[in-house]
Amino acid sequence: xxxxxRQRFDVLVIGGGPAGVxxxxxxxxxxxxxxxxxDNLSLGGQIWRRATDGSMPDSVRWTERLRAxxxxxxxxxxxxxxPQVGILxxxxxxxxxxxxxxxxxxxxxxRERFLPFPGWTLPNVxxxxxxxxxxxxxxxxxxxxxxxxxxxxxxLAVAAYLREHGAELLRICDQASRSSLARFGVALLRQPGKMxxxxxxxKALAGVPFATxxxxxxxxxxxxxxxxxxxxxxxxxxxxxxxxxxxxxxVPATELPSLLGCEIExxxxxxxxxxxxxxxxxFCAGEPTGIGGIxxxxxxxxxxGLAAGGRADEARSxxxxxxxxxxxxxxxxxxxxxxxxxxxxxxxxxIVCRCEDVPxxxxxxxxxxxxxxxxxxxxxxxxxxxxxxxxxQFLFNWNPDSVRPPIFPVRLESFAVTAGVxxxxxxxxxxGHG
Amino acid sequence: xSNLLTVxxxxxxxxxxxxxxxxxxxxxxxxxxxxxxxxxxxxxxxGMGICFECRVIIDGKPHCRxxxxxxxxxMEVRTDG
Numbered sequence: 371x372x373x374x375x376r377q378r379f380d381v382l383v384i385g386g387g388p389a390g391v392x393x394x395x396x397x398x399x400x401x402x403x404x405x406x407x408x409d410n411l412s413l414g415g416q417i418w419r420r421a422t423d424g425s426m427p428d429s430v431r432w433t434e435r436l437r438a439x440x441x442x443x444x445x446x447x448x449x450x451x452x453p454q455v456g457i458l459x460x461x462x463x464x465x466x467x468x469x470x471x472x473x474x475x476x477x478x479x480x481r482e483r484f485l486p487f488p489g490w491t492l493p494n495v496x497x498x499x500x501x502x503x504x505x506x507x508x509x510x511x512x513x514x515x516x517x518x519x520x521x522x523x524x525x526l527a528v529a530a531y532l533r534e535h536g537a538e539l540l541r542i543c544d545q546a547s548r549s550s551l552a553r554f555g556v557a558l559l560r561q562p563g564k565m566x567x568x569x570x571x572x573k574a575l576a577g578v579p580f581a582t583x584x585x586x587x588x589x590x591x592x593x594x595x596x597x598x599x600x601x602x603x604x605x606x607x608x609x610x611x612x613x614x615x616x617x618x619x620x621v622p623a624t625e626l627p628s629l630l631g632c633e634i635e636x637x638x639x640x641x642x643x644x645x646x647x648x649x650x651x652x653f654c655a656g657e658p659t660g661i662g663g664i665x666x667x668x669x670x671x672x673x674x675g676l677a678a679g680g681r682a683d684e685a686r687s688x689x690x691x692x693x694x695x696x697x698x699x700x701x702x703x704x705x706x707x708x709x710x711x712x713x714x715x716x717x718x719x720x721i722v723c724r725c726e727d728v729p730x731x732x733x734x735x736x737x738x739x740x741x742x743x744x745x746x747x748x749x750x751x752x753x754x755x756x757x758x759x760x761x762x763q764f765l766f767n768w769n770p771d772s773v774r775p776p777i778f779p780v781r782l783e784s785f786a787v788t789a790g791v792x793x794x795x796x797x798x799x800x801x802g803h804g
Numbered sequence: 805x806s807n808l809l810t811v812x813x814x815x816x817x818x819x820x821x822x823x824x825x826x827x828x829x830x831x832x833x834x835x836x837x838x839x840x841x842x843x844x845x846x847x848x849x850x851g852m853g854i855c856f857e858c859r860v861i862i863d864g865k866p867h868c869r870x871x872x873x874x875x876x877x878x879m880e881v882r883t884d885g
Contacts, residue, residue, distance in 0.1 A: 409853065411874070416852055420823075481854055493836045493847030503851025507871065508824025509831060593836065593845050724849075724857060727842040752856040752867075757849070779856075 374466035374794035379405045379442070381678045382458070382471035384449055384626060387415020388664050389656025390477035391432045392671030393678070397475070398439030400679025405442040407460060407469065412445055415479055416499060417664055420506045428668065444469075450776035451788045452630055461784045466794045473651045473678040476639070477671060478626050480657035482524075482617035483760045485708075486722045486730065487715035489589030489598075490616070498528040498617035505535055512536030514612040517598050519543040519586045521706045522619035523663070530574035532615070539575070540609055543584035543600055545618070546706055551582055554705035561698050563665065587715060589614055619706045621760045622658040628773040644685055645674035653678055662699030669695055713765050722765070723758040725751020730765075739768035752779045811879040826870035826881055827851075827858045835883045837870060 383394040386408030398404040406413065413436075414420070418429040436443075447460040447467055458474075460467045482497040489495065496504065498518055505511055516537045518529045521544050529542050544551065558564045584602040589595055597610045622638055633640045633648040639658045641647055647654050655674040656667035669692045676685035716722060718731035726747040736742040739749065739762060748762070749755030754777070755770065762768050776788050786792035807822045813833035820829045827848045830837050836845030837858045848858040848871050858870045861882040870881070 410872070481850065481852065484849070491840070491844055491846060493845055494831075496848060497850050500849050500851035503871070504825075504828060504831070504848060507851070508821040508828040594834075594847075721840075721842075721844070724840070724846070724855070727840050727844070752859075753854060756854045 373464070374468060374796045375799045376468040376470070376796040377405070377442075377799040378470040379403050380471070381405075381473045381475060381675075382469055383407065383441075383475045383477060383675075384458075385415065385477035385479055385656070386410065386413035386443075386445065387477060387479045387656065387667065388418060388428070388432070389479070389667035389671035389674075390415070390475070391418075391429075391436055392668050393475045393477055393653075393655055393675035394441045395432055395436040395439055396672045396675030397473075397679040398436070398441045398675075400676070400681050402679055403442075404439070405444055405469070406436070407444045407447050407449060409448040410445060413443060416503065419503060428664075432668075448778050448780075449626060450778050450780050450784065452775070453788075453790075459784070459787060461778075461780050466784055466787060468796055473653070474630075475645075475653040475655060475671075475674045475678055476627055476630075476647075476658065477654070477656045477667075477674075478623040478658055480620040480622050480661060481756065483619055483621045483764070484616070484757055485520075485618050485712055485715065485761055485764065486720050487586055487588060488717050488720050489591070489595075490586075491721050491724055492589050492591045492595045493593070494591075494595035494612065495589050495598075495614045495616060498522075498525055498615040500617070501613055501615040502528045502531050505532065510535075511613070513538060515540055515610065516613045516615060517541045517543070517586075517600070517609055517611045518615045519584070519598070519600065520617045520619070521545045521585075521708065522617065523702065523706075524617060524620070525615075526571045526575065528615055529578065530571050533574060533578070537613075539578040540611055541600065542575070542578060542580045543586065543602070544580075544582055544706075545585040545709055545712060546582060547709075548582040550705045550707075554701055557698065557701035557705075561665075561694070564698070585712060585715075586614065586616055618708060618712070619702075620657065620661050622661065624658050625754075625773050625777040627654055627658060629775060629777050643689060644677035644682065645670055646677065651678075660696070660699050661702060662695060663702070666692065666695035666699055708764060716765070722761060723748040723751065725749075725753050725758075728758075733762065733766065736766075739763075740771050742768070743771075754779070809875060809877045811875050811877070811881055813881045814883055820875050822875075824875050826860060826862060826868070826873045826875055826879070829875055829881060830858070830860060830870055830883060837883055839884070 380402035394406040653674040655670035716730040
């Protein structure tokens, strides 16, 4: 029998990145009881991860506002199930928490899209954001030879970060064409702050070869990565390196909104002007409603927080800024669309589902994601399709099927609660703000 | 330096920064985190707890996502599970 707590909040925020932090702070400033839940050990999400060095003033400012407004911080908890409307279950290191709410704001963020190519499963081939997260988590890269490849604005930010930490940046490869990136550059001119960021990156990356129309076609190595072969304008080149940081832009994390039954439109959670989903009293902000970067997340989070806190007029005053930021999101989508050549990178033997080691040749015989799951176990491993799902969607045009609880692998005792065969000993937690 | 600590990876001592994750220790040790179902070596990919490629055994406890767990002095990490 497990242990656990039972707590109730007026507004419950899931996700501690920029959208979640701003939503929680704004809602709590409306004098309601607010909690924010995140599966990491501290707030900040991926982009504000360990932003304690003063390099991200927004992170400090919003975290201070959140604390001043007495938001309850529930870190290290992973939401895995909704036993009934208005209640979510979350798993901690060795306990289970029942979280009740009147209003819910989901700010579950995004993750990188990974695409299979021969050798992509070798150790030291990581995501672009993945390698950055590892460096933020203490991995020294001084003097290490790194190739950054894939697509999206994250590549440049990651490359600059790695270089600041002493890595030798051999190449940055973006599969986007030079002309689509040029159009994206023009769109940036209309975004306040983006030009400054762009110029800063340009300075930080001075001298690093940057190639457009370029992508990885194979990684080589015996037990660990030794080199990567890059395609560029129809020619290929092999570069010896220690790390390949490779990601193909971002995909929204929509498992929780899907589990709850929110309408998903073209892969994104559908929301109205106040960031309300199609479910009553359930809001969504940030990347799950459209990949738009941190500035859009900050304004959507605020709108959701104010709307959930009952200050619709204040929320409305931010609509203009959100509109501007959404234009940037649309420019992102256009600039970094994946080219069809990438669908042919995998060879028949290339592993596509890394959890179950399902090769491309077995998947190419399947008619749908569901058929692939049943016939090959693709997507049935612990990542639950978070890596191979977006990949097969791009490779085979498969649509993910419905999400079932638990939305994350949980301990057996947590699963027993999900299945209704066991109930933890809950301790009521009251007090706090309000 | 006081901001370093030592863990062991498959019995070999590895020195890491005090706030480093277990995944960092495994990479620094030059080890793969796990062996896949068809026998391939695998290491960390996403760095944020979703890909499950960085699973290791920590102090006897299997299936730990090493990118989500901080090193503690004397921690015993095994990758051969």
